[in-house]
Amino acid sequence: MVKIGNVELSSNILLAPMAGVSDLGFRYLARKYGAGLTYTEMISVKALCFGNRRTFDLLALAENESPSAIQLFGSDPEAFYNACRLPELQKFDIIDINMGCPVRKVVSRGEGSALMKTPTLATEIVKACLEGSNKPVTIKHRSGYDHETAPEFASLMEKAGVSAITVHGRTREQMYTGAADWEVIKRVKQAVRVPVFGNGDIKTASDVKEMIQQTGCDGVMLARGAIGNPSIFAEITGKQVDIDIFSDIMTHINLLKSTTHEEAIVGLMKCHLMGHVKGKVGARDVRFSVGAAKTLDDIIEIAKRIAEC
Ligand SMILES: Cc1cc2nc3c(=O)[nH]c(=O)nc-3n(C[C@H](O)[C@H](O)[C@H](O)COP(=O)(O)O)c2cc1C
Incomplete structure (x- = not known):
C-alpha cells in the first residue's frame, strides 16, 4: 500500500x-x-x-x-x-x-x-x-x-x-x-x-x-x-459497506452540528444535496427545493425525497 x-x-x-x-x-x-x-x-x-x-x-x-x-x-x-x-x-x-x-x-x-x-x-x-x-x-x-x-x-x-x-x-x-x-x-x-x-x-x-x-x-x-x-x-x-443515503445525510448533518451552527449547516448541505441529485430523475424539482431551503428541517425533508429517488 x-x-x-x-x-x-x-x-x-x-x-x-x-x-x-x-x-x-x-x-x-x-x-x-x-x-x-x-x-x-x-x-x-x-x-x-x-x-x-x-x-x-x-x-x-x-x-x-x-x-x-x-x-x-x-x-x-x-x-x-x-x-x-x-x-x-x-x-x-x-x-x-x-x-x-x-x-x-x-x-x-x-x-x-x-x-x-x-x-x-x-x-x-x-x-x-x-x-x-x-x-x-x-x-x-x-x-x-x-x-x-x-x-x-x-x-x-x-x-x-x-x-x-x-x-x-x-x-x-x-x-x-x-x-x-x-x-x-x-x-x-x-x-x-x-x-x-x-x-x-x-x-x-x-x-x-x-x-x-x-x-x-x-x-x-x-x-x-x-x-x-x-x-x-x-x-x-471494492469495500463492502451497506449504502443508506438518508442515514448518511443524517450522519453528515449530526457531525456538522458538533462544529457549526444551523445556518452554516444548511449552506454546506445544499452543496452536498445538489451533488446527490445530479443526473437523477426529477432532479430539476429537487434542485429547486434545495435552492429554496432555509432550515435544517427543509434539508431533512429533501434528503427523504432524494433517498426515495
Ligand atoms: C468547491 C471547490 C473547492 C476547492 N477547494 C480546494 C482547496 O481548498 N484546496 C485545494 O487544494 N484544492 C481545492 N479545490 C480543487 C480540487 O481539490 C481539485 O483539484 C479540482 O476540483 C480538480 O479535481 P476534479 O476535476 O476531480 O474536480 C477545490 C475545488 C472545488 C470544486
Missing part, C-alpha cells in the same frame, strides 16, 4: 481538499466508504497565527480520520513555521501545502498556484513546514501557472523534502474548466521518486483505472466527482 513518508494509507484513493465542501461530515462518509486519506479544506496560516476562532473550528477531525491531513495556504514561510508548531496541529499526521488555488484574491497575495511562479519561495515554505513539524510534508499543485512547469517544479519540491505530490492536470489559467491533462501527471511521475497522486476529472471507477494506467501514478484524488456521492469510494476500492 502507498506510504507518505512513514504514514501508511489504507487505500490509494483520496478525497481532495475542497473549500466549503470537504467538511467533517463529508470526510467521515468518504472514509467510511474507503477513501485512504481526507484533507481539511485549505486553511490560512495567517488566520491560524492570528488565532481566528472560526479557522480553528475547521481543524475538527472525524473519528475515522486516521491518518489525517491538513491543508495549509499562505506565502510567508515564517507563518507556515509558526502554524506547524501550534498545539492544535499536532493531531494531524500529514501537512499539505496548497500550491494550486487559482482564486484571484489568493493568487494576488502570492499564495496558492502563484507559488508555482516563485519556486524559491515555495522551497522556503516546504522547508519551514519541515522545520516546524516532524510530519511528512506534501504539496498539491497544478500543471503550471499559464503553461506547463509541473515536472520541473515537482522535482524542485522533492529536493526541498516533500514526501508526496498531487498534481491537478490544469493550469491556473484554466481554473476548473476544460479537460484535465493527464499526460502532465505522467511527466511528473517520471520526474520524481516520491508518490504521485493524479487529480482532475475522475468521475467513475473506470476513470481511476484509466488514469493509473495512463500515467503510472501511485494513487488518485477525487474532488467534484465525489460530491453527493461518497459511496463512489466503495465502488472504486
Whole structure:
C-alpha cells in the first residue's frame, strides 16, 4: 500500500481538499466508504497565527480520520513555521501545502498556484513546514501557472523534502474548466521518486483505472466527482459497506452540528444535496427545493425525497 513518508494509507484513493465542501461530515462518509486519506479544506496560516476562532473550528477531525491531513495556504514561510508548531496541529499526521488555488484574491497575495511562479519561495515554505513539524510534508499543485512547469517544479519540491505530490492536470489559467491533462501527471511521475497522486476529472471507477494506467501514478484524488456521492469510494476500492443515503445525510448533518451552527449547516448541505441529485430523475424539482431551503428541517425533508429517488 502507498506510504507518505512513514504514514501508511489504507487505500490509494483520496478525497481532495475542497473549500466549503470537504467538511467533517463529508470526510467521515468518504472514509467510511474507503477513501485512504481526507484533507481539511485549505486553511490560512495567517488566520491560524492570528488565532481566528472560526479557522480553528475547521481543524475538527472525524473519528475515522486516521491518518489525517491538513491543508495549509499562505506565502510567508515564517507563518507556515509558526502554524506547524501550534498545539492544535499536532493531531494531524500529514501537512499539505496548497500550491494550486487559482482564486484571484489568493493568487494576488502570492499564495496558492502563484507559488508555482516563485519556486524559491515555495522551497522556503516546504522547508519551514519541515522545520516546524516532524510530519511528512506534501504539496498539491497544478500543471503550471499559464503553461506547463509541473515536472520541473515537482522535482524542485522533492529536493526541498516533500514526501508526496498531487498534481491537478490544469493550469491556473484554466481554473476548473476544460479537460484535465493527464499526460502532465505522467511527466511528473517520471520526474520524481516520491508518490504521485493524479487529480482532475475522475468521475467513475473506470476513470481511476484509466488514469493509473495512463500515467503510472501511485494513487488518485477525487474532488467534484465525489460530491453527493461518497459511496463512489466503495465502488472504486471494492469495500463492502451497506449504502443508506438518508442515514448518511443524517450522519453528515449530526457531525456538522458538533462544529457549526444551523445556518452554516444548511449552506454546506445544499452543496452536498445538489451533488446527490445530479443526473437523477426529477432532479430539476429537487434542485429547486434545495435552492429554496432555509432550515435544517427543509434539508431533512429533501434528503427523504432524494433517498426515495
Ligand atoms: C468547491 C471547490 C473547492 C476547492 N477547494 C480546494 C482547496 O481548498 N484546496 C485545494 O487544494 N484544492 C481545492 N479545490 C480543487 C480540487 O481539490 C481539485 O483539484 C479540482 O476540483 C480538480 O479535481 P476534479 O476535476 O476531480 O474536480 C477545490 C475545488 C472545488 C470544486
